[in-house]
Amino acid sequence: MSGYVARVRHDESPGGDVGLDPLVRSAARRWADADPLLPEPVGFAPNSYPLLTVSDEDGHPVAAGSMHYTWYQPGEVGRIWGVPDQHWLTPIVGGPEPARALDSLLTSWRDQLEDLPTGTGSESAALVSWPARDVEGIIPLQRHGLQPYTVLAARQRRRGVPPSLPPRDVTIRLADISDLTQVVGLLMEEHRYEQHFGGVFLQPDTAEQTRKVSARALNRSRSWIWLAERRGRAVGLLWVSPPERSRWARSLVRARPIAHIGYAVVTAAERGHGIGTALVSQAHQALDSHGVAVSVLNYAEMNPLSGPFWHRMGYRPVWTTWEVRPALALR
Structure with missing residues (x-):
């Protein structure tokens, strides 16, 4: 993955991050080609920080992902549906080499998880939702040890x-x-x-x-x-x-x-x-x-x-x- 640069950003940009607009448009084209049922990807809101970004050799963003942590205490309804400590990455991937970009993004995310003081013990999980028909992501996700866990399926009217x-x-x-x-x-x-x-x-x-x-x-x-x-x-x-x-x-x-x-x-x-x-x-x-x-x-x-x-x-x-x-x- 040489040449790709990953970094984490903690600064909040009110109104979203305009610098990521080309990446979002690139991801929108890929999603539309992969599956007409997918929504249009949207930019990252101000509360989506900290944000991981991956840039190519020319400094253009090719991937970004917001990190989100959910902790379910004993007695909460959500505790039924998974481990108590859930670390989520919401990725948007574009550019000419999406598999390479996603691979770099996941590597950067792993580095961030290692630096966390809590929430990564035996009752924790790292989770990513990825478009089912976007096959470019399958090998990078597998390479990083992730396994398919749940599927969101859809049925259009009268099917x-x-x-x-x-x-x-x-x-x-x-x-x-x-x-x-x-x-x-x-x-x-x-x-x-x-x-x-x-x-x-x-x-x-x-x-x-x-x-x-x-x-x-x-x-x-x-x-x-x-x-x-x-x-x-x-x-x-x-x-x-x-x-x-x-x-x-x-x-x-x-x-x-x-x-x-x-x-x-x-x-x-x-x-x-x-x-x-x-x-x-x-x-x-x-x-x-x-x-x-x-x-x-x-x-x-x-x-x-x-x-x-x-x-x-x-x-x-x-x-x-x-x-x-x-x-x-x-x-």
């Missing part, structure tokens, strides 16, 4: 399997607050299954936290939680956040409006009987009728059920989150 009816003696309906206990039970089964893939860490208060979050959703006039029942017994659910509660996803995909699927659960004994497909079909019909342009969801890369199922339902990867644990295992 996927045709409408499907549930199996005989299975009914699907919108859940309400009277279904709270059944909903919590299904979600806890999902949490326990997801532990196998390193993405969920059950805490002593996970069930109570799940109950509180579920109660808020079920108390809404329209819950957007579909429940599948076989002879009155809950066997599956699908939980959707409609566009007004999915605004956070605007930075992930270009299409509007956006909905988010947070949970899809079918009990282990009922898998393979078409219940999941029927649940998704019901939700998709509602989303399509409401004019939702794209729905997004996350699944664990190593989950042998999720990827194949969601691809059949019309979803395809847009972003991949790469991770290494602990953070200083980054090479």
